[in-house]
Structure formats: structure tokens, C-alpha cells
Amino acid sequence: MESGVKVWEVFVQKKSGLPFKHVGSCHGYDKKMAIQNARDLYTRRGEGRELWVVESNAIVSVPLDEADAFFDPGEDKIYRHATFYKIPEGVNHL
């Protein structure tokens, strides 16, 4: 079995000011190798001007089967939406 190799998630920023976008993953033994492998794999044709790699194990996520309960508090508070409120007719810019 292989030892020491890690999976890294790769994020590419296309242009300055745009958000970083997840593009896939790559392998690497250390940070430097990971970011160089990510460059070689995902930006061979000018796809980005900046790159992030994050160890896959470092990402915290919500297990799929717990997602409903986890996000439940956000579901029933309709007063958080602007459409909940009645505005008198003739009043503008609200």
C-alpha cells in the first residue's frame, strides 16, 4: 500500500476579484508538490491566475443523512425574507 500520499482539493481563481472555484482534486506528498501538481493538472491553458490546494481531510462537511436536520432551523423563519412584510401602497424604494 502507498503511504504518505494525500488527496488535495483544488480551487482556481480565474481572474483577480473573482471567487475561487473548486475544480477537482489531485495528489501530493507535501504542500509544494500538491500545488505544483494542481498547476500541471488544472491550469495548463491559462485557466487561472491563482490556485489554492487544501488537504481533503481538512474539509468539514455535513453528512448527507443529517443534512435535513442540520439545515432545518433555516427553513421555517419566513420573516427573514423581505417578501414577508406588507408595505402600504404608494410607498416606494423599500
Added chain:
Amino acid sequence: MQPEGNWLLRAPSLRAKQVLLAKIQDEAGHGLYLYSVAETLGISRAEMVEQLHNQEAKYSSIFNYPTLTWADMGAVGWLVDGAAIVNQVSLQRTSYGPYSRGMVRICKEESFHQRQGYEIMVQMAFGTPEQKEMAQDALNRFWEPALMMFGPHDADSVHKNQSMDWKIKRESNDHLRQRFIDRTVPQAEYLGLTIPDVNLKLDPSTGSYTHSPFNWDEFWNVVNGNGPCNQERLDHHKKAHYDNAWVREAAAAYAEKVETSVA
């Protein structure tokens, strides 16, 4: 990429070598995209490499054919990458997100491969009579193997129903194969080359070409490991993997050192 690797050190010009090198790098990348997609389903790359070496995992039957002349680099790019594109364009709409995104990237890169292949075919087909003969010979040898890349007849396709129901696969093998034939025949006509099928005929009512039945015995023979280069390809992969074990060990040792260092 093993079929192309055979010609890297024998490319006829520096330009041809540069282009072939870039293509091979892309093909390695395509392998890695797909391994990464499979990893999102919970299997490790090391396990998949092990399955490849044990012959539990299959790979495309096309890689088991030898590349005998420089014209084969043309035929591989034109026909093999051309067939791959027809399949992969359809798979861009696959239902599994990571697979779909990988396919979008692959399609962008494959069209360069197909064009570089066709450029070689043009150079050979309009070159000396010997070059044209080499181009024809390459077409003769790669035509049917390229058609086989779409997999068995729909009626014999084991995974077809589930894959179609789950929308992993969007169009049937025979459907995609016909699309490839219809696109490729006029390209061969431009080259002045003859597709090695005497029954190939345009059906004006459908706009599609009819063709001879395929040699499915050959297909199953290659899929089951008895093609001309199956053993050679697998041996080469194993050798590269084991010969380079020291690189992986050194990388692991170095990573451990830099991560525990305080400076």
C-alpha cells in the same frame, strides 16, 4: 498514452515532438481527472492501480493495438480521439457531477488532439505515394478498433439499462457509433483514403452510412486480454509503477521531514 509514447523519440520534427508531448501530458491528465472522480466515490487510487495490475479493472480496448508507423499517430488522433470525443461530448451531460465536470474539461482538450491527428493525416495523404500508403494502412488498421471503442452492440451491453436509467450514460453505444461513422466518412473522403469496408454506403433517406457487420469475436478477444499488446501494456505499467517506487518513498520521507521541521 503508451501507443503515443512509442513515437515520442521518433517524431519527424521538433514541432511534431512538442505537440505529441503536449498531447501525452493531456492524456495523463485525463487519466488523473477520472481517477479523481472515482476517488470521490470512496476508493483510493492505490486500490485502483492494484485492480488494474490484477486485471480486475478493465481499460479501453483501443490501447491494446500497436502503433507501427508515424501515420498511426495521425490515425490515433483522428480516429481514436475522434471516437473518444463523440462519447465524451455525450457524457458531459452525465448525472454524476464530478464525472460531468471532468468530461467538460476532457472535451476541451480532446479537440486539439483530434485536429493534430488530422493534420498528420493531411500531411501524409497529400505527401509522397509511400506516405499516402502509410496513411491508408493506418486507417485500415485503426478503423474497426476505433468503432469498437463504443463498446458492444446495445443488445449485448451488460450495464446499459442501469446506466441509462441512472442517466450516467446518456446515449446508447450503437447510436454514438453511428454518429462517429457519419462524421468521419466525409473526412476520409477529403483525404482521398478508402475506409476499409466495402459495404459502407450513404443511405439518402436517413443521411447515415450503412456498414458491414463488425467482427465481435475480435472485440471480445481484446477485451478479455488477448489483443496484440495487452500483456505488453500491462507489463509496462507495472514496471513503471515498481521501478519508480523509490520516488514515492523519497517524497513521503521528505514530506514527513518538512512537516515536522520547526524552521
